Amino acid sequence: MRKPAVIVLIVLSVFVLAVYLPMLYEKLFLTPIEKTHLLFSPVTQRFIYKEKIVGPIPPEAALKAEDHHARIAYRDADGTWYNRVEFEKHLPFIYYKNMELWGLLPLNLEGRKFDIQAIKNHRQVLELSPGEINNCHPETSLWPLLESNPGQARLVFPEDRFRMTASGMEFINADTNTVDMDLTERFTRALIDKGFVFPARSVNGKFTILKPFDEGVFLVDAKYEVFHVKRRDGHPEVTQTAIDSALKTRHIKISENQQRRYYGLLLAKDSGLHLLTYDNYRLVKLPLESYDPDRMDFKLLINPLYLTAVWSDETIIRAVTMDTDYRPLERYTHRMSRAIITPAKRIYDMIFPFSVHLNATGGGYLKLSIRPGGWISVVGLLVSLSGYVIACRLRHKRFPRVTGLCLIAAFGLYGLIAVSFIGSEC
Amino acid sequence: MVKPKYIIEVNHLTHRFGQRTIYEDLNFSVPSGKIFGLLGKNGVGKTTLIKILMGFLRPTHGRCTVFGEDSHNLPPATRARIGLLFEGHLTYEFMTIAQIERFYAPHYPKWNRNDYYGLVDRLGLPHNHLIRNMSCGQRSQVVLGLIMAQQPDLLILDDYSMGLDAGYRRLFLDYMREYLENGDRTVFLTSHVIQDMEKFVDEVIFLESGGRLLTTSLDTFMQTFRCYRLSRNHKSIAPAPDDVIKNIETHAGYWDVFSFHDIYRVEEKLCRQGFNASNLKMINMTLEDAFIGYTGRY
Amino acid sequence: MRLSVTREGIDMFRSILFKEYLKIRLPWLTLLILNGGLMAYVAIATRHLFVMDHAEMVWYQVLHLGRIHYSHLKYAPVVTGLLLSCIQYLPEMTSERLRLTLHLPVSPNRLIIAHIMVGLTAFGLILFVDLTALTLITSWYFPFEAVTTALWTALPWAMAGAAAYLGATLGLLEPNYRLKLFNLAIAAGVVGLYLYPLSPGAYRLLGFKLTVPVLLLIPAVLLPAYRFRYRRVS
Numbered sequence: 001m002r003k004p005a006v007i008v009l010i011v012l013s014v015f016v017l018a019v020y021l022p023m024l025y026e027k028l029f030l031t032p033i034e035k036t037h038l039l040f041s042p043v044t045q046r047f048i049y050k051e052k053i054v055g056p057i058p059p060e061a062a063l064k065a066e067d068h069h070a071r072i073a074y075r076d077a078d079g080t081w082y083n084r085v086e087f088e089k090h091l092p093f094i095y096y097k098n099m100e101l102w103g104l105l106p107l108n109l110e111g112r113k114f115d116i117q118a119i120k121n122h123r124q125v126l127e128l129s130p131g132e133i134n135n136c137h138p139e140t141s142l143w144p145l146l147e148s149n150p151g152q153a154r155l156v157f158p159e160d161r162f163r164m165t166a167s168g169m170e171f172i173n174a175d176t177n178t179v180d181m182d183l184t185e186r187f188t189r190a191l192i193d194k195g196f197v198f199p200a201r202s203v204n205g206k207f208t209i210l211k212p213f214d215e216g217v218f219l220v221d222a223k224y225e226v227f228h229v230k231r232r233d234g235h236p237e238v239t240q241t242a243i244d245s246a247l248k249t250r251h252i253k254i255s256e257n258q259q260r261r262y263y264g265l266l267l268a269k270d271s272g273l274h275l276l277t278y279d280n281y282r283l284v285k286l287p288l289e290s291y292d293p294d295r296m297d298f299k300l301l302i303n304p305l306y307l308t309a310v311w312s313d314e315t316i317i318r319a320v321t322m323d324t325d326y327r328p329l330e331r332y333t334h335r336m337s338r339a340i341i342t343p344a345k346r347i348y349d350m351i352f353p354f355s356v357h358l359n360a361t362g363g364g365y366l367k368l369s370i371r372p373g374g375w376i377s378v379v380g381l382l383v384s385l386s387g388y389v390i391a392c393r394l395r396h397k398r399f400p401r402v403t404g405l406c407l408i409a410a411f412g413l414y415g416l417i418a419v420s421f422i423g424s425e426c
Numbered sequence: 427m428v429k430p431k432y433i434i435e436v437n438h439l440t441h442r443f444g445q446r447t448i449y450e451d452l453n454f455s456v457p458s459g460k461i462f463g464l465l466g467k468n469g470v471g472k473t474t475l476i477k478i479l480m481g482f483l484r485p486t487h488g489r490c491t492v493f494g495e496d497s498h499n500l501p502p503a504t505r506a507r508i509g510l511l512f513e514g515h516l517t518y519e520f521m522t523i524a525q526i527e528r529f530y531a532p533h534y535p536k537w538n539r540n541d542y543y544g545l546v547d548r549l550g551l552p553h554n555h556l557i558r559n560m561s562c563g564q565r566s567q568v569v570l571g572l573i574m575a576q577q578p579d580l581l582i583l584d585d586y587s588m589g590l591d592a593g594y595r596r597l598f599l600d601y602m603r604e605y606l607e608n609g610d611r612t613v614f615l616t617s618h619v620i621q622d623m624e625k626f627v628d629e630v631i632f633l634e635s636g637g638r639l640l641t642t643s644l645d646t647f648m649q650t651f652r653c654y655r656l657s658r659n660h661k662s663i664a665p666a667p668d669d670v671i672k673n674i675e676t677h678a679g680y681w682d683v684f685s686f687h688d689i690y691r692v693e694e695k696l697c698r699q700g701f702n703a704s705n706l707k708m709i710n711m712t713l714e715d716a717f718i719g720y721t722g723r724y
Numbered sequence: 725m726r727l728s729v730t731r732e733g734i735d736m737f738r739s740i741l742f743k744e745y746l747k748i749r750l751p752w753l754t755l756l757i758l759n760g761g762l763m764a765y766v767a768i769a770t771r772h773l774f775v776m777d778h779a780e781m782v783w784y785q786v787l788h789l790g791r792i793h794y795s796h797l798k799y800a801p802v803v804t805g806l807l808l809s810c811i812q813y814l815p816e817m818t819s820e821r822l823r824l825t826l827h828l829p830v831s832p833n834r835l836i837i838a839h840i841m842v843g844l845t846a847f848g849l850i851l852f853v854d855l856t857a858l859t860l861i862t863s864w865y866f867p868f869e870a871v872t873t874a875l876w877t878a879l880p881w882a883m884a885g886a887a888a889y890l891g892a893t894l895g896l897l898e899p900n901y902r903l904k905l906f907n908l909a910i911a912a913g914v915v916g917l918y919l920y921p922l923s924p925g926a927y928r929l930l931g932f933k934l935t936v937p938v939l940l941l942i943p944a945v946l947l948p949a950y951r952f953r954y955r956r957v958s
Contacts, residue, residue, distance in 0.1 A: 002946070002947065002950045004943055004946075005943050005944060005945075005946035005947035005950065006947055008940050008943045008944045009907075009910075009944040009947050011940065012910060012914070012937065012940045012941065012944055013906075013910050015937065016910050016913035016914060016917075016937075017913075019913065019917065020913050020916075137923075138873070138876075138923055138924060138925035138926045138928060139925075140787040140788070140869045140870055140872075140873045140924075140925070141869050142783075142787050142867055142869050142870075144780070144784070144788075157778075157780045157781060157784055158780065159778075159779070159780050160780070161780075161783060161787065161867070163867070163869065172867050174778075174779035174780040174782075174783045175779045175780075177864070177865060177866065177867065207788055358917065358920065360920070360922050360923070360926050363923055364926075365926055365927075365928060365929040365930075366920065366922055366926045366927050366929065366930060367929065367930075368930060368933065421902065421903055421906040422903070422906075422947075477955075480827065481953070481954060482823055482826075482953065482954070482955055483955045484954055484955065498954055502828075502829035502830055502831060503829060504829075505827060505828070505829040506829035508827075510827050512823060512824065514819065516819055516821060516823070516824060517821075517824065518743065518746075518747070518815075518821065518824065520746055520747050520815065521743070521746055525742075525746055528739075528742065529739055529742055529743050530739075530828075532735040532736070532738070532739045533735075533736065533739060533828045533829055533830065534829070
């Protein structure tokens with residue numbers, strides 16, 4: 001039983017070391033670098049971005065730098081460098097408050113005039129991150145259905161929350177913690193009357209009172225039909241949308257913006273991302289390329305002239321800009337500065353043959369992933385092996401045991417640490 | 427069950443703690459049915475030897491066997507034949523007299539609870555008396571009772587006398603003697619109190635620091651080991667021990683010279699070392715005197 | 725190792741159970757009462773939430789914003805596990821009394837496994853009380869979905885406690901100080917895996933994978949036990 005115990009302890013040690021050593025190294029030597037801010041300038045009609053400079057600061061950046069902010073690069077797709085003010089002036093729809101302060105409003109762009117109200121009326125940002133997609137994050141499956149006609153400025157939470165059961169929409173009263181039979185019956189009936197097939201696949205809504213008005217929830221039924229449900233004056237108001245069930249809607253991110261142009265974003269099963277418009281639930285498919293909703297952050301920036309979609313994984317950021325008719329005008333792909341291999345990252349790859357990560361990105365579920373270290377970790381393996389051989393020759397005046405060598409060859413630094421403690425038992 | 431000739435065999439045993447050598451090439455064997463006493467001063471490695479014999483410590487070199495099995499790998503069936511008294515009458519003190527019997531009993535097929543209660547009841551304590559609340563002497567009775575109930579073929583008693591007054595030491599040995607009457611059990615015990623060993627052990631092993639040992643019977647030892655007194659003046663340097671002189675103890679006006687040889691050999695040796703040994707005379711010794719003479723006072 | 729259920733096996737286990745029961749019953753009961761007291765406090769604190777705010781707002785905070793109304797429980801299993809290991813093995817380590825048990829005519833692996841089973845059962849009973857109380861408190865004030873979330877949140881904490889118990893045992897039994905520290909460090913690492921500051925229920929997808937490190941600690945404890953039993957010169 002000793003041998004299995006040794007094996008188990010070594011496996012456990014290697015696992016624990018592979019979780020914590022890389023984590024410690026990251027905390028000590030690797031600075032997390034924010035993703036690049038990529039935007040489309042309506043002034044130059046070029047993509048423009050802001051990102052942290054990794055490595056030596058180029059003279060252009062130093063020249064444009066404001067006191068201690070030399071580490072930030074403001075550049076565009078042509079490689080032109082800007083300073084902060086120039087950068088903001090190139091994005092007048094975003095920094096419109098500064099434009100106003102600097103006396104640059106109204107704007108004259110493409111022969112049109114935009115005053116502050118015109119800008120405000122058209123500005124909108126829609127976002128979707130992997131962690132918030134249905135079933136990708138821990139959620140207690142009980143939702144509030146707000147009163148859409150509160151009869152006052154402020155929205156309030158109702159006294160109940162609902163759950164979707166196999167056969168109904170069930171309301172539970174928070175004061176009594178019991179099912180509200182009446183409400184349940186009325187909403188279930190209303191849904192069934194409109195052709196809703198239980199059980200529901202997803203409940204989509206923005207469950208907060210910190211929003212200008214309430215748009216209710218979008219329910220996806222068993223047959224992937226999408227229903228829009230509201231509580232108006234206490235009564236159910238159900239609309240079956242014309243959204244194609246073939247899309248197999250995965251998620252709808254509701255925005256509830258005063259402009260009432262878009263309900264929000266709709267993610268289909270094929271990873272196609274759509275704008276859900278107020279125009280009788282018409283969908284507009286966004287012309288994204290290489291978009292993976294489960295790995296990438298997505299952002300859609302809307303201004304009076306353009307819609308710019310930006311999506312990025314850990315290293316690459318992509319963008320497409322569209323005119324107001326959603327026709328793609330220009331695309332851009334950029335390798336973010338955070339992807340640059342610094343000497344500290346190179347050493348990381350060298351010393352850790354692999355690393356175990358337990359991450360819950362974007363508020364999602366905790367996931368276990370093992371990242372292999374790549375070919376350069378062979379160098380680390382060889383250093384660990386020779387270090388072990390030399391230490392054995394010096395301390396015990398003998399060649400090390402094969403078991404120890406195998407462990408180090410397989411687990412590198414982790415193996416070396418485990419063997420140097422438990423090695424005598426091998 | 428096959429009875430090997432020797433119950434315990436120690437061959438070429440070497441043990442070190444770091445740089446310190448405890449034994450170097452130690453050899454001895456304990457025949458079946460005998461009572462063996464391992465005697466030595468504190469710190470010579472008596473407990474260490476017991477730990478090695480019971481497999482709690484793996485020696486640096488050499489081989490020890492108990493009932494023919496490697497001591498570091500004694501199978502449960504063999505351990506069932508060994509009654510072990512740990513140094514300091516170690517036991518689970520949170521148990522009562524009855525509870526500890528209940529704890530041990532299921533492990534030993536030959537368990538005889540009468541042996542246990544026969545001994546422990548003489549203490550006159552209720553069975554729900556906690557061991558924690560007992561004196562060292564009372565505890566030794568409980569521990570001895572447990573070993574006896576186990577009906578072991580080999581009893582290993584590590585420093586049974588520790589913490590016991592003369593009365594309890596006597597009591598302990600009396601019970602042992604009674605228990606061992608039929609003579610098939612082998613006993614290996616360690617002690618630093620030699621007086622008690624008289625008329626109890628068949629043979630003794632004197633263990634000295636560094637692992638030198640002498641296996642003998644106490645009678646032979648007393649017959650052959652001698653003390654000779656040599657007068658001295660204060661400034662002179664003491665004679666040195668050699669192959670004839672085992673040990674020298676320095677006193678105010680004389681030296682005591684210990685040897686296994688007769689007075690003529692000792693005199694001759696002393697003369698060779700430049701001492702005037704004409705007034706050398708033999709001194710009568712008690713067993714304790716002889717033991718201290720043999721092992722040295724320090 | 726043969727772990728078949730034999731008459732001797734049962735007797736052995738009962739004997740160890742008896743010894744451990746006598747040794748730990750009072751401190752164990754104290755731990756149980758302390759845990760019970762903590763859960764009573766959780767009940768009071770949860771009730772207080774509803775006194776301070778409207779029920780639907782408390783529901784919003786707990787069900788939507790991920791407020792953990794039983795956050796006081798987070799480190800209780802770890803502390804319980806650590807103390808339980810100390811209660812069980814410190815008396816065995818003073819004067820190395822464990823040798824008394826290890827001299828019994830039973831394989832040391834079986835003996836140690838029996839000790840660990842008793843310890844884990846004692847720990848499990850306390851945690852059962854904690855989690856039952858958590859279930860009762862949560863289901864009194866919230867719908868059953870909240871109970872599921874609460875259990876999926878507290879279960880990793882319970883695992884952390886089991887890992888703390890086994891890890892402390894790993895450290896206590898190991899005779900060599902260098903290795904003792906190494907074992908404790910590895911065990912602390914395992915405990916840490918279950919205590920990430922995450923939103924409620926975030927461990928859920930890991931499912932049974934969650935138990936693997938704790939389960940591995942059980943056979944791992946046999947190594948220090950072996951090293952204690954057959955102390956080697958190394």
